Amino acid sequence: MLIKLLKYDLKYMIKNMSVFYILAIFFAILVRILGLFNSTTILTILNGICKGTMIAMIVNIIINTMIRSWVRYNISIYKDEAYLTHTLPVTKNDIYNSKFIQTLIFYIVGFLIILLCLFIAFYSKENWALLRTVMDSITVNLEMSTFWFVVCMLIIIFLEIFNAIQCGFFGLTLGNRKENGKIAWSVLFGFIAYLVAQSLVLAITAIEGLFDSSIMDLFKNNIVLNGNAFIKLYGIATIIYIIIIFIMSIICKKLLNKGVNIE
Amino acid sequence: MELLEIKNLSKKYEKKKALDNVNIKISNGKIIGLLGKNGAGKSTLIKLINDLLTPTSGEILVHGKKIGVESKKVISYLPEKTYLNQQMKVSEVIKYFEDFYDNFDSKKAKKLLKDLDLDIEQKLAKMSKGMQEKVQLVLVMSRNADLYILDEPLGGVDPATRDYILDTILSNFNENASVIISTHLISDIERILDEVIFIDKGKIILQSDADKLRKKENGSIDEIFRRMFKC
Numbered sequence: 001m002l003i004k005l006l007k008y009d010l011k012y013m014i015k016n017m018s019v020f021y022i023l024a025i026f027f028a029i030l031v032r033i034l035g036l037f038n039s040t041t042i043l044t045i046l047n048g049i050c051k052g053t054m055i056a057m058i059v060n061i062i063i064n065t066m067i068r069s070w071v072r073y074n075i076s077i078y079k080d081e082a083y084l085t086h087t088l089p090v091t092k093n094d095i096y097n098s099k100f101i102q103t104l105i106f107y108i109v110g111f112l113i114i115l116l117c118l119f120i121a122f123y124s125k126e127n128w129a130l131l132r133t134v135m136d137s138i139t140v141n142l143e144m145s146t147f148w149f150v151v152c153m154l155i156i157i158f159l160e161i162f163n164a165i166q167c168g169f170f171g172l173t174l175g176n177r178k179e180n181g182k183i184a185w186s187v188l189f190g191f192i193a194y195l196v197a198q199s200l201v202l203a204i205t206a207i208e209g210l211f212d213s214s215i216m217d218l219f220k221n222n223i224v225l226n227g228n229a230f231i232k233l234y235g236i237a238t239i240i241y242i243i244i245i246f247i248m249s250i251i252c253k254k255l256l257n258k259g260v261n262i263e
Numbered sequence: 264m265e266l267l268e269i270k271n272l273s274k275k276y277e278k279k280k281a282l283d284n285v286n287i288k289i290s291n292g293k294i295i296g297l298l299g300k301n302g303a304g305k306s307t308l309i310k311l312i313n314d315l316l317t318p319t320s321g322e323i324l325v326h327g328k329k330i331g332v333e334s335k336k337v338i339s340y341l342p343e344k345t346y347l348n349q350q351m352k353v354s355e356v357i358k359y360f361e362d363f364y365d366n367f368d369s370k371k372a373k374k375l376l377k378d379l380d381l382d383i384e385q386k387l388a389k390m391s392k393g394m395q396e397k398v399q400l401v402l403v404m405s406r407n408a409d410l411y412i413l414d415e416p417l418g419g420v421d422p423a424t425r426d427y428i429l430d431t432i433l434s435n436f437n438e439n440a441s442v443i444i445s446t447h448l449i450s451d452i453e454r455i456l457d458e459v460i461f462i463d464k465g466k467i468i469l470q471s472d473a474d475k476l477r478k479k480e481n482g483s484i485d486e487i488f489r490r491m492f493k494c
Binding site: 001004007008012015080081082083084086087088089090091258259260261262 | 310313314315316317318332333335336338340342344345346347348350359362363364
């Protein structure tokens with residue numbers, strides 16, 4: 001049943017997100033095409049507009065995935081569509097897991113589309129070499145390859161955004177439990193959950209710093225990260241984010257299993 | 264074993280008691296009218312049976328088991344409001360029901376929709392509220408369920424369509440199934456009722472066989488209801 005629920009959740013997201021994907025790729029192609037011609041004033045202006053629109057679409061992909069996931073969660077679990085969702089012969093865990101996996105899939109797809117757009121619009125041997133030089137200058141202190149640095153950064157950014165989405169689900173679950181239909185509670189609980197999650201990451205990093213001077217130096221001095229500190233910091237943040245996301249999921253499922261109150 | 268058994272069920276909204284110690288037993292093969300004034304607790308009771316509300320105390324058993332995945336397989340519920348995803352076409356909703364309910368008969372649904380002159384390729388968002396309600400009724404009655412729960416199925420429709428809806432209900436459930444119809448339009452459904460449950464201020468004040476009640480009180484269910492609930 002999870003697969004069936006997921007199929008419909010993905011369909012909903014595709015219907016709503018595909019327009020942003022298509023527009024982002026379309027403007028990336030336009031940027032590329034306009035870049036092929038000798039630059040004139042008009043072409044430069046047009047290229048600037050296309051670049052701006054492409055970037056707006058990329059930002060839209062990130063923000064819309066987040067907002068649409070929250071809206072979908074709220075409508076199908078707590079609003080009118082809940083009359084259908086909660087009367088389907090499926091478990092509450094499946095309902096939650098479907099929303100969770102749908103969001104995960106659309107964030108991965110969104111990331112890939114963004115990378116594709118950037119590649120289409122800006123890839124050239126010169127740009128690539130320039131990017132590598134910049135990245136090498138960053139990673140030289142970290143004593144790690146540029147490739148692994150980029151992978152680490154993408155994973156942590158992904159977890160950070162996914163954590164924010166999870167806080168939204170958590171806020172909606174708690175808020176609707178407190179008072180169905182009042183979105184203010186959901187926003188408040190979601191915001192508190194996000195602050196608590198961020199504070200936890202910072203607090204646990206500080207605690208690790210008590211046992212590791214290279215981490216504590218980040219709190220005490222204005223220093224450049226070295227490889228050892230980066231790996232530890234990255235490891236701590238990744239593990240804490242995954243644990244927080246996991247714990248919030250379990251709480252959401254437990255609360256859903258206790259029952260809902262649909263008005 | 265009873266089809267539906269409700270034991271000591273109560274539901275509180277903060278300080279207000281919406282349902283107070285409700286006990287009901289419903290067996291197979293009956294059409295039951297759940298009758299009461301607006302705000303009497305009919306919809307609360309129905310939502311509790313359908314897992315849309317959490318009881319404050321008491322329990323609900325379907326075929327002896329608590330409400331859950333198994334009970335949802337055999338209960339077909341028509342809510343008071345339109346609840347389907349407005350972005351979907353009727354044909355997509357039919358596919359949706361086919362996917363989730365093993366007992367859904369899509370051929371029957373398509374036939375009923377055709378009888379009602381409803382276009383299955385039309386989006387729900389483009390349909391009037393009345394048309395959407397008809398689509399929902401068709402979907403619910405196209406399931407081969409053990410218990411149909413219809414919350415105000417006649418609420419927003421014209422008298423001519425009411426007759427069609429009642430005929431649809433009568434001709435589309437098997438003899439072993441039961442139907443609970445919640446309404447305050449008693450005269451419209453009186454002719455099809457086997458049993459009646461009167462509910463007022465969250466309490467069941469009467470559960471009786473419809474014919475016995477008519478004989479005992481020497482009047483129609485509608486008249487008895489008006490007498491009992493006179494303001």
